[in-house]
Amino acid sequence: xxxxxxxxxxxxxxxxxxxxxxxxxxxxxxxxxxxxxxxxxxxxxxxxxxxxxxxxxxxxxxxxxxxxxxxxxxxxxxxxxxxxxxxxxxxxxxxxxxxxxxxxxxxxxxxxxxxxxxxxxxxxxxxx
Amino acid sequence: xxxxxxxxxxxxxxxxxxxxxxxxxxxxxxxxxxxxxxxxxxxxxxxxxxxxxxxxxxxxxxxxxxxxxxxxxxxxxxxxxxxxxxxxxxxxx
Numbered sequence: 001x002x003x004x005x006x007x008x009x010x011x012x013x014x015x016x017x018x019x020x021x022x023x024x025x026x027x028x029x030x031x032x033x034x035x036x037x038x039x040x041x042x043x044x045x046x047x048x049x050x051x052x053x054x055x056x057x058x059x060x061x062x063x064x065x066x067x068x069x070x071x072x073x074x075x076x077x078x079x080x081x082x083x084x085x086x087x088x089x090x091x092x093x094x095x096x097x098x099x100x101x102x103x104x105x106x107x108x109x110x111x112x113x114x115x116x117x118x119x120x121x122x123x124x125x126x127x128x
Numbered sequence: 129x130x131x132x133x134x135x136x137x138x139x140x141x142x143x144x145x146x147x148x149x150x151x152x153x154x155x156x157x158x159x160x161x162x163x164x165x166x167x168x169x170x171x172x173x174x175x176x177x178x179x180x181x182x183x184x185x186x187x188x189x190x191x192x193x194x195x196x197x198x199x200x201x202x203x204x205x206x207x208x209x210x211x212x213x214x215x216x217x218x219x220x221x
Contacts, residue, residue, distance in 0.1 A: 011159060012159055012161070013158075013159040013160055013161035013165050013166070013167050013189070014161075015189055018189065024181065024182075024184075024185055026151075028149070028194070030149070032181050042163075044165070044189075044191050054181060056180065056181060073191070074193070076191050076194075077147060077149060077151075077190070077191060077194045078147070078151075078153075078188055078189065078190050078191070078194070079188060079189040080171075080182065080185030080186075080187070080188035080189075081185065081186060081187045081188065082184050082185065083184045083185070083186045084184075086183065086184040086186075087183065087184065088183065088184045089180050089181065089183060089184075090180050090183060093180060
């Protein structure tokens with residue numbers, strides 16, 4: 001295997017054209033990481049510098065700083081190049097503190113758990 | 129290698145890639161590799177409201193292993209050609 005030259009990295013499927021760019025990495029568990037791509041390989045294992053997790057709950061969001069992250073490729077769903085010219089998120093969304101987003105996350109989880117138990121109890125009604 | 133070659137011929141076409149997590153992304157097929165990893169350009173998410181974090185993503189790399197479907201333009205499918213290629217591949221030539 002030979003190294004891609006500087007002119008063909010933009011034509012290939014390799015992540016080389018994303019090196020040193022600010023990216024959004026979607027993981028299989030639904031998490032969204034943002035950071036600068038510093039290294040990668042053929043499995044999409046990736047090293048993100050200055051990584052942070054973007055937590056979104058309804059119209060609230062928060063970026064939790066993580067530091068340097070090495071991501072195992074099998075967990076990667078998508079790597080997107082962030083267009084810094086565009087608004088990152090819709091206008092109606094508000095940035096909140098880490099504590100606040102954790103509280104919102106907990107409330108959302110509890111609400112969906114409750115929905116699950118209600119559904120389970122109502123199962124005898126046999127609706128879909 | 130059949131589907132790899134097939135997707136290589138579709139480069140430049142507008143496709144919709146549906147992922148195993150139900151996220152569907154439409155964009156111009158930029159490139160594809162042996163793992164069927166896909167790079168899309170000028171992407172937009174089909175259900176934008178549900179995935180606000182994808183708003184500022186214009187170009188993306190999708191890992192082949194997470195793809196469920198690729199929706200193709202009808203003119204990108206030549207059944208005759210695929211049929212022949214499949215038989216040729218099955219014969220080992």
